[in-house]
Amino acid sequence: MSMAAPQLPVSLAANPKLSSWIKVSADGRVTVSPGKVEIGQGIVTALAQIAADELDVKIGRVQMVRASTARSPNEGVTSGSLSIQQSGRALRHACAEIRQIFLAAASDRLGVDADVLDIKDGEIFGPGNVRTSYWELAEDISLDRDATASAVPKPIAMRALAGHSAQRLDIPDKVFAQPRFIHDITLPGMLHARVLRPEISQAKLIGLNEAATRALPGLVAIVRDGSFAGVVCETEAGAEAALMVLRKGATWSVGQPLPDESDLAGFLKSQPLESVIIDARTAGAPGNPARTLRRRYTRPYIAHASIAPSCAMAQWNGDRVHVWTHSQGVYLLRADLALVLKLPVEQITVEHLEGAGCYGHNPADDVALDAVLLAKAVGDRPVRVQWSRADEMTHAPFGAAMAIEIEADLDAESEIVGWRHSIWSNGHAARPGRGTQPTLLAATEIANPFPRQISGNPPQANGGGADRNSVPLYDFPAWKIESHRLLTMPVRTSALRTLGGQGNVFAIESLLDEIATERGEDPVAFRLRHLGDERARDVIRAAARRANWKPAAKTGTGYGVGFGRYKNTGAYCAVVAEIEGDEDIRVRKLTLAVDVGEVINPDGVINQIEGGAIQATSWVLKERVRFDRERITSTNWADYPILRFSEVPKVEVEVIQRPEIDPVGAGEAAHGPVTAAIANAVFDCLGVRVRDLPITRDRLIAAMDSSA
Amino acid sequence: MPSIRFRLNGAPTEIDADPDHSLLDILRGRLGLSGPHFGCGSGECGACRVMIGDHAVTACDAPLWSVADKDVTTLEGLGTAEHPHPLQRAFIAEQALQCGYCVAGVLISAAALLRRNKRPSEAEVRGALDRNLCRCGSHNRMVRAILHAADEMAAA
Numbered sequence: 001m002s003m004a005a006p007q008l009p010v011s012l013a014a015n016p017k018l019s020s021w022i023k024v025s026a027d028g029r030v031t032v033s034p035g036k037v038e039i040g041q042g043i044v045t046a047l048a049q050i051a052a053d054e055l056d057v058k059i060g061r062v063q064m065v066r067a068s069t070a071r072s073p074n075e076g077v078t079s080g081s082l083s084i085q086q087s088g089r090a091l092r093h094a095c096a097e098i099r100q101i102f103l104a105a106a107s108d109r110l111g112v113d114a115d116v117l118d119i120k121d122g123e124i125f126g127p128g129n130v131r132t133s134y135w136e137l138a139e140d141i142s143l144d145r146d147a148t149a150s151a152v153p154k155p156i157a158m159r160a161l162a163g164h165s166a167q168r169l170d171i172p173d174k175v176f177a178q179p180r181f182i183h184d185i186t187l188p189g190m191l192h193a194r195v196l197r198p199e200i201s202q203a204k205l206i207g208l209n210e211a212a213t214r215a216l217p218g219l220v221a222i223v224r225d226g227s228f229a230g231v232v233c234e235t236e237a238g239a240e241a242a243l244m245v246l247r248k249g250a251t252w253s254v255g256q257p258l259p260d261e262s263d264l265a266g267f268l269k270s271q272p273l274e275s276v277i278i279d280a281r282t283a284g285a286p287g288n289p290a291r292t293l294r295r296r297y298t299r300p301y302i303a304h305a306s307i308a309p310s311c312a313m314a315q316w317n318g319d320r321v322h323v324w325t326h327s328q329g330v331y332l333l334r335a336d337l338a339l340v341l342k343l344p345v346e347q348i349t350v351e352h353l354e355g356a357g358c359y360g361h362n363p364a365d366d367v368a369l370d371a372v373l374l375a376k377a378v379g380d381r382p383v384r385v386q387w388s389r390a391d392e393m394t395h396a397p398f399g400a401a402m403a404i405e406i407e408a409d410l411d412a413e414s415e416i417v418g419w420r421h422s423i424w425s426n427g428h429a430a431r432p433g434r435g436t437q438p439t440l441l442a443a444t445e446i447a448n449p450f451p452r453q454i455s456g457n458p459p460q461a462n463g464g465g466a467d468r469n470s471v472p473l474y475d476f477p478a479w480k481i482e483s484h485r486l487l488t489m490p491v492r493t494s495a496l497r498t499l500g501g502q503g504n505v506f507a508i509e510s511l512l513d514e515i516a517t518e519r520g521e522d523p524v525a526f527r528l529r530h531l532g533d534e535r536a537r538d539v540i541r542a543a544a545r546r547a548n549w550k551p552a553a554k555t556g557t558g559y560g561v562g563f564g565r566y567k568n569t570g571a572y573c574a575v576v577a578e579i580e581g582d583e584d585i586r587v588r589k590l591t592l593a594v595d596v597g598e599v600i601n602p603d604g605v606i607n608q609i610e611g612g613a614i615q616a617t618s619w620v621l622k623e624r625v626r627f628d629r630e631r632i633t634s635t636n637w638a639d640y641p642i643l644r645f646s647e648v649p650k651v652e653v654e655v656i657q658r659p660e661i662d663p664v665g666a667g668e669a670a671h672g673p674v675t676a677a678i679a680n681a682v683f684d685c686l687g688v689r690v691r692d693l694p695i696t697r698d699r700l701i702a703a704m705d706s707s708a
Numbered sequence: 709m710p711s712i713r714f715r716l717n718g719a720p721t722e723i724d725a726d727p728d729h730s731l732l733d734i735l736r737g738r739l740g741l742s743g744p745h746f747g748c749g750s751g752e753c754g755a756c757r758v759m760i761g762d763h764a765v766t767a768c769d770a771p772l773w774s775v776a777d778k779d780v781t782t783l784e785g786l787g788t789a790e791h792p793h794p795l796q797r798a799f800i801a802e803q804a805l806q807c808g809y810c811v812a813g814v815l816i817s818a819a820a821l822l823r824r825n826k827r828p829s830e831a832e833v834r835g836a837l838d839r840n841l842c843r844c845g846s847h848n849r850m851v852r853a854i855l856h857a858a859d860e861m862a863a864a
Contacts, residue, residue, distance in 0.1 A: 040807025040844055167803065174808030175796045177743035177783040181809060184742035237733045307747050307755055307809045307843050357807035357844040389748040603803055607849070611806050614845030637752040637841060645837040648847040 008149045009089035011035065015073030019143035021094045022051070024102075026138045028122065030057055033065040034091065035075025036083040038170060039328060040357035041608060041667055043083045045168045046600040050088050053161040054095035054153055056119040057134070064169065067330050068351040077329035077431060079360070079495060080463060081570055081665025084600060088663060097151035098143060105141055106132050156598075156659045163659060165603035170354070182326050182353035183311050187382040190313070191220055192236040193374040194243040195442075196229040197391050200255035200631050201490070202452075205229055205445075207251030216242050221377040226447030230374050232383055258490050258627045265298050265403035268424040273484040278460060278467045283477040287417025289409035293515070297406075297507040299693040301491055301625035302399035303640055308356030309392040310363040314371035315382035320347045321375070325368040326355025332433025333365050337372060339438045340450070359615070361494040363387060363396045365432045366441040373442055393640055394632040395441060398625050399496030400426040400455070402466065402503040406511050414519045416530075419479040421470050421508070426486045427455030428465035428499035439494075454489045458499075463567035469501040469672060472508060473565055474530040491627070497612075498566070498668045502619070505564040505672025506679060506693070513560065513680040514689060523561050523680065524549055535595050535658075536565060539574040542593035542654050547576035556580055557588075558685025562676030564669075571596045571669035572656075575613070577677035578649075581685040583697055587617050587649040587678055594653060594669055597661035605666045606653045612670035613651050618643035619671070620678045624694050714775040717785025727773035732756045734772055735782060743783030743812045747841070754840035757813035758782045764820035766813075766839075783812040786819055794857040794864075795819055802853035806844035814840045818854045826862055830855060 008016065015021070015035070023031040032051045038044045044064045052059040065072070075087055099119065107114035110130040117126040125131040156163075173180040198205070205227040213222055213231065218238035223230050231246055233239040259267035313324040321341070327333040330350040338345045355364060367385055375383035387395075402425040409418030430439045430453050437443075443450040457465025464470070467483040516526035524544045531537050540563050543549075550559055558581060563574040572595040580586045590613045599605050622641050626634035634640040675693070683689050688703040713722045716739065723734055735741045735758070744767050747755030751766035758767045759781040760774065787793030795815050798804070805811050814837060821828055821836040828836070833854050834847075842850070 040809075042806070165803075167800065171800055171803060171805060171808065172789060174805060174811055175783075175799045175815065176787070176789050176792070177741070177812060179742040181742075181745070183745065183809075186740075236737055237729065305843060307753055307807075307841060308745065309747070354807075356809035359843075386746070389750070607803060607806060607846070610848060611845030614847060615843070618845075636750060637748060642841060642843065643847075645834040645840065645842075645847050645851065646831070648834070648845075651848055 008147055009086070009093050011073065011075050011086045011090035012093050012147050016146035018094055018098055018145055018147055020073045021091060022098055022143060024098070024134050024138045026135050028061060028135045029063055030055060030061050031063045031065055032091065033072050034087045035067055035073040036078045036087040037067050037328065037352045038354050039078055042168050042601065042604045043078070044170065045166055046084060046604055047087055047091055048169060049161040049166050049600055051091050051095050053159050054092050055099055057122045059161060059166060061122065066352045068349065069330050069334050070349050070351070072330070074331045077332055079328055081566065081667050084663045084665055088600065092153045093149065093151065094147055096153040097147055100151045101141060102134055102137055105137050109137070162600045165601055180354055181308070182313070182324060182355055183308055183386065185324070185353060187313060187315070190382045190384055191232050191234060191378060192239040193230055193232040193371070193383050193385045194239045195370045195385065196243060196246055196250060197395055198252050198255065200252055201258055203252040203255040205250060206253050209249035210246070212249060213242050213246045216245060222246065223374050223377045225373065226445055226449060228373060228442045228445040230370065232374050232378055255630060256490055258629050258631070260629070261627050264300060264401045265296060265424070268401065268403045268486065272487040273424070274487060275482060275484045278464070278481040278483050279471045280480045281478055283417070287409070287477055288411050289417050290412045291410055293408045293410065293511065295406050295511055295691060297404045297503065297510060297691045299402050299503045299506065301401045301493070302496055302619055302623050303393055303625050303634070304359050304362040304396055304496060305393065305640060305642060306356045306358065306362055309387040309389055310367040311355065311384065311386040312368040312371040313382050313384045314368070314375040315380065316375050317380055319343065321372055322349045322351070323368050323372060324351050324353050325364060326353060326358065327364045327368060328358060328361070329431070329433060332431060333368055334433070336365065336432035336438040336440050337369060340369060340440060340443045341372065360399070360496040361397050361431050363392060363441070369440040369442045390635040393635050397430060397492045397494035400428050400466065400493035402500060404503055404507040406507055408511060408515065410515065414515060416476050416515065417478065419472060419476045421479065422482045422484065423466050423470060423500065423504070424484045425466040425500060426489055426493040427457045428493065428495055429458050430455035430494040452489070454487060455493050457483065457485055463569065464500070466500040468499045468504065468567060469564055470504040471568060473533070473536060473568060475532060476530070498671045501564070501566060501668065502616070502671045502675055505562065506675040509562045509564070509673070509676030510679050510689065510691065513683065522550065527563060535572050536563065538656055539563070539572045539593040539595050542656060543574040543576050543591055546593065546652060546654055547591035549576055556582060556685065558681040558683070560677045560680025560682070560684055562673035562680065564672040566669045570664040571666055573609070573669040573673045575670065575673040575677040577674065577681040579678060579681040579685055581682060583700065585621060585682055585695055585700070586647065587621065589650040589652070590617070590674060590677070591652045592654070592670060593656060594666065595656040595658060596664050596666050596669070598659045598663040599655055599657050600663055602655055605655055608666040609653045609670050610651045612667060613674045614643065614648055616671040616674035617649060617678065620675050620693060620695055622694055712772055712776050714777060715779045717781055723772065725772055727771060729772045730768055731758070731770040731772055731775060732767035735767060741782055741784055745809055745812055754813040754817065755810050757816040757840065759816055759820050762820060762823045764817045781816070783815055786815060793819065794860045795854065798853040798857040798860070799850070802849050802856065804849035804853040805846050810840060810842045814842070814850055822858055822861060827858055
């Protein structure tokens with residue numbers, strides 16, 4: 001019998017050199033270089049906590065380095081709520097090994113056993129007052145060696161920082177107006193640019209009269225490459241003005257027709273499809289179906305709608321280019337830029353700077369290619385490009401619309417004996433850097449265009465795409481889950497928080513609530529009766545207890561419950577929603593319980609859950625990308641309203657700590673359960689099931705009409 | 709070009725520019741500030757809010773002439789790390805943001821509110837922030853921080 005070789009965490013196995021993660025300097029600093037990036041979620045602070053803890057240094061000594069292809073470990077993309085899982089585990093193991101390396105060196109120097117040495121804030125000391133430090137030893141120790149997986153991270157009880165609410169490292173800059181966002185960074189000699197994009201969906205630029213634009217003061221270049229066009233100017237206001245003039249000189253072809261926004265299910269089901277069986281379970285003993293409930297749920301296209309429009313800077317130096325971006329994946333963006341530019345990746349450096357909150361594949365990558373193409377026209381001066389609000393709302397990839405149909409076979413007691421769940425949706429992922437063709441917007445616009453990539457779905461092993469969270473967590477005896485992916489893509493889609501998870505959890509949890517109600521069974525009890533997983537049961541019981549489930553009925557008030565485990569493998573989350581309803585719905589309070597395994601930064605987890613819950617409330621009550629048959633019409637905040645301060649519910653979060661279980665992310669755990677809980681509360685309040693999101697006044701009236 | 713004079717965060721400032729030019733572009737461009745942020749360009753999101761006198765306004769759609777001879781306060785003028793405004797201290801204490809892009813405008817709206825109403829109720833705080841959009845869902849933390857800052861300022 002042989003021992004299994006110790007395994008490195010996945011990110012460390014891919015980037016084993018210790019020096020690529022950590023540097024220890026003689027001046028008392030520790031530099032930590034993760035491949036994951038800050039996208040407004042506080043990850044950089046949590047990673048600093050893990051590193052400082054494992055090395056036994058104060059967090060104030062830790063300097064976090066922004067990801068860059070010039071120096072950082074390649075950790076792919078910062079997405080899927082995986083940064084704590086991937087980067088956190090890699091850093092924990094790397095730091096444990098580095099601590100051991102320093103202890104061994106100290107032992108040699110001091111002539112005492114490493115076992116009797118201790119470390120406190122980088123000072124290494126032992127019996128007889130022997131002492132040295134990381135800083136004294138730093139220059140004699142090379143970390144240019146591969147991690148071996150020989151070191152064991154500290155036991156839970158010895159962790160001083162992980163598990164506690166450290167203050168975010170980036171917040172002081174943000175409240176004291178220190179330039180930190182990419183939008184606020186100025187490079188010497190920087191020019192400003194804007195891109196001309198069609199209002200009509202996928203129209204081609206067939207004529208461009210540049211004369212009036214050429215006459216403008218401060219104009220540096222007009223760039224045109226096929227349907228890609230833009231202006232480069234000395235000032236930002238100049239670029240804005242030049243774009244307005246250039247737009248008047250543009251002639252566009254007809255575009256590609258858009259679907260009927262009032263019949264999304266009809267559209268989704270009428271397109272050419274690729275169908276996949278996601279999962280099937282056959283009952284040991286066939287039940288006795290007495291009847292079948294058939295229900296259809298839809299969700300619309302949803303916009304990322306970051307508060308900042310996407311922004312990038314690029315600077316050429318001969319045949320090399322440097323790019324500053326708020327992309328979620330510097331290496332992946334570089335790979336796509338290399339495909340478009342037909343350059344070896346070594347000639348492209350992509351460096352991360354923070355953008356506004358990022359909730360998935362937004363135009364950060366697109367605008368980076370825009371900047372690269374525009375900068376090419378102006379020699380070696382850096383060029384900054386910022387999208388307009390309208391472009392941000394119309395040319396970004398959206399979260400995909402979905403139609404979900406569930407058939408539930410019920411026996412004579414209304415127990416579930418069969419379950420069929422079918423999804424029709426565009427793919428939920430078209431991220432750059434993953435294929436042989438680029439997915440960047442301008443790549444489809446240049447004179448020798450690349451084909452527009454129809455979005456796909458990640459495999460189930462990675463959590464799936466449209467099918468994410470579609471396999472029930474409940475113990476139904478039989479099921480069949482099927483996903484139909486559209487092979488056309490009139491509306492551009494890619495990854496938005498939870499991918500298909502929000503839609504699927506909404507559908508499953510709504511129908512469960514309906515069946516429980518039909519049975520006259522309490523929906524919390526009904527769920528608990530069908531769940532074996534204790535962690536799942538615990539979050540449901542915790543949310544129910546905290547919300548005093550179920551409060552006595554009051555006219556005009558309703559309560560609903562929702563539950564999910566993100567990706568079926570990640571964070572557990574249960575929610576009780578309290579709403580007020582008449583002709584409109586107001587969400588008054590959300591009470592959540594969450595289990596992310598080990599909690600690195602409790603306040604960080606709570607912040608993510610609160611944020612997810614509030615964002616989901618906004619999706620449920622308000623959000624829907626609008627379009628006519630020609631163009632996206634929701635171009636601004638008036639046409640694409642989101643939840644306002646006075647509409648935001650109270651949010652209470654209970655975190656169930658499980659320090660012995662590997663940590664998972666929190667950013668996407670709440671969206672599905674909150675969506676379902678609100679919809680179920682609407683039924684409790686008004687007696688109607690709204691199965692089409694968002695739950696607006698019009699939808700309430702339509703649901704009342706159809707149930708009358 | 710006519711010259712327009714105003715006080716920016718207390719300092720006398722003079723700008724030669726088209727009076728109809730966007731105040732935000734002047735502040736971020738020629739005056740080199742990074743507190744007020746561009747979000748939409750049409751006064752809908754509030755990321756660019758500054759105070760003119762005691763009133764929070766969106767700088768993106770405010771013309772330069774509208775600040776002539778007035779006091780303009782941006783996030784830079786609220787306080788510094790060494791001498792923070794109670795609102796800034798409270799936002800750090802409450803960890804009242806996720807990405808923080810909207811925060812400059814939110815802090816300005818809050819500061820203007822506290823100038824005219826020293827002890828606002830929670831509903832009044834929410835009302836005062838209703839034209840500031842936050843996409844990350846940090847609303848409740850911000851409201852809590854503002855109420856704490858108001859308590860602190862009233863006690864001082």
